[in-house]
Amino acid sequence: MKKHNFYAGPSILPQYTIDKSIEGIKDFAGTGLSILEISHRSKEFVACINGTIALFKELLEIPAGYQVLFLGGGASLQFAMVPMNMLNKKAAYLNTGEWASKALKEAKLFGEVVEVASSKEKLFNYIPKNYIIPADADYFHITSNNTIYGTEIKKDLDMKIPLVADMSSDIFSRPVDISKYSLIYGGAQKNLAPAGMAFVVVKEDVLGKVSRPIPSMLDYKVHIKGESMFNTPPVFTIFAAQQTLTWLKNIGGVKAIQKKNIEKAKILYDEIDRNRLFKPTIADPEDRSLMNICFVMAPEYKDLEKPFAEFAKSKGMLGIEGHRSTGGFRASTYNALPKESVEALVSIMKEFELKN
């Protein structure tokens, strides 16, 4: 039976990435060695990391003055690195979910943190608007896509102070006007590569403005100077990222994938809105994530939650249970998820409706 991978992360990667990973593990770039056992200082791997950074910049049209870094530790380490490198006195955070809350919590170790708005009282089911950002804040932090709750800020905000975004789960899903951001970071394990790496896009001139001593491994300037090779980088993960970005370029880049993502999300949201058994958790279409589509059973069918979960699993739908903290359902529709998987899910939702 065909399996459909709706996991929220680590999550589906293009078959191209899988196939090329196997090739690279057998023989990397004609070296006779595996990508798993080659030195990061070999000329073949140096070409690989430089090529990956170049593709990253090309696909997102990153302007001059920005650096792309690949770091160990995941996005959660960035929750601490961002304030460590950028927070002098005060930072502003928008609280739109669990990850935004965690980022905010870590920042508090380094200075005053203003939560400009929060949707927590409504279980994070909308993106707050019309909040006031302190003009003297060192930066404003947003989580552009909220993987757990299924909301997304799909537009690049205009800010008067440096804008920092955690784009772990929507990077490369749409064109981004990088010039509006001072720093973008995220974990690799959604639209980029296997788990175990964070990417950072940073405008160089925002760095070097804090006076606290920063351990070398947590200092963006050190990694910029070392060209992401201050220490041994996650070699295989970078190789896999190069494959995913090559695939993305081959299919037309972020504009082309955005069109597909909008189309896939529409198919599923339309069915959730139509099917009498289900209810979307995010009412406002403007706030609905194109990457993580959350829904629950309609109140009168609450007792069908477990039966639907089991039915879906029996039909090859993997990873559609909601996050441990929310329950319900979540279908993640990342770049690599084919339209056929969304159609398959919609089809079994219809089938389940007919049965009940």
Add this chain to the structure above:
Amino acid sequence: MKKHNFYAGPSILPQYTIDKSIEGIKDFAGTGLSILEISHRSKEFVACINGTIALFKELLEIPAGYQVLFLGGGASLQFAMVPMNMLNKKAAYLNTGEWASKALKEAKLFGEVVEVASSKEKLFNYIPKNYIIPADADYFHITSNNTIYGTEIKKDLDMKIPLVADMSSDIFSRPVDISKYSLIYGGAQKNLAPAGMAFVVVKEDVLGKVSRPIPSMLDYKVHIKGESMFNTPPVFTIFAAQQTLTWLKNIGGVKAIQKKNIEKAKILYDEIDRNRLFKPTIADPEDRSLMNICFVMAPEYKDLEKPFAEFAKSKGMLGIEGHRSTGGFRASTYNALPKESVEALVSIMKEFELKN
């Protein structure tokens, strides 16, 4: 032509690890999904990480009271995490090379650091002995194997204060009396797995004694509580580590591999000592590393350095150039390097001698 992988790290892994990695990328544990795209919360991966930790503990005979962690960021991040979590007032460091120096430098951000001894004045070509460790130091830090300079502390030291060791390049190469250490850490990319992960073995009762606020991702207690899943761990790297440890167990564990490592090192050191063209950089056999065997051209044959490097490469010997900072040659003879590769290197050293 057969390639021999003498890289210092990332470095050779068992063929078993390579083969099983390919299998896992095709289909992980019968899930129908790749190990590259499966959720870390799936029951199959939870079984994998728990199994890897169990094997890690079994092979090193880790006593009760110790935790094993798999963290992102590499050993270099541990240079900061160790003092952040353990340094209250004063720490003692033994300076035996570049990595030891880097560890010492990072510790200085967190308190007083006493360098109890250093072999820097002799290009780190020996392990200092008979130094005095301040009795009031919070811990004493050593680098058990010095990858760049080719020295190794092959015995477990008896200390009156907590002993911390960076075992990046000799973990699993010999039995270790874990009870003599409070914390052992290292990068995975030598005897364990591909690059992109650090392992930490920590005695729980040494933690929680510092008062500084610690960011969550840098707090060992947080990772212990999260069972290495506080954030998304490097899933594939952990899977690969499980394969390497399974291979090691199958061939008899650390006692068996130690015997092989001693044998391999003897073959190469004997040839370096015998061959009139070459000279070992480490004179005292007690201090000679079994993992990284360093040598240079004898003074009268200095001009043969480049020709030998090229000759060796033409014969399929990869990665035997010394570190960028030292020059000369270094053959890394990690667990997975077969005796045949050492014999092949010795054979071309003899051939080169005959030619010159």
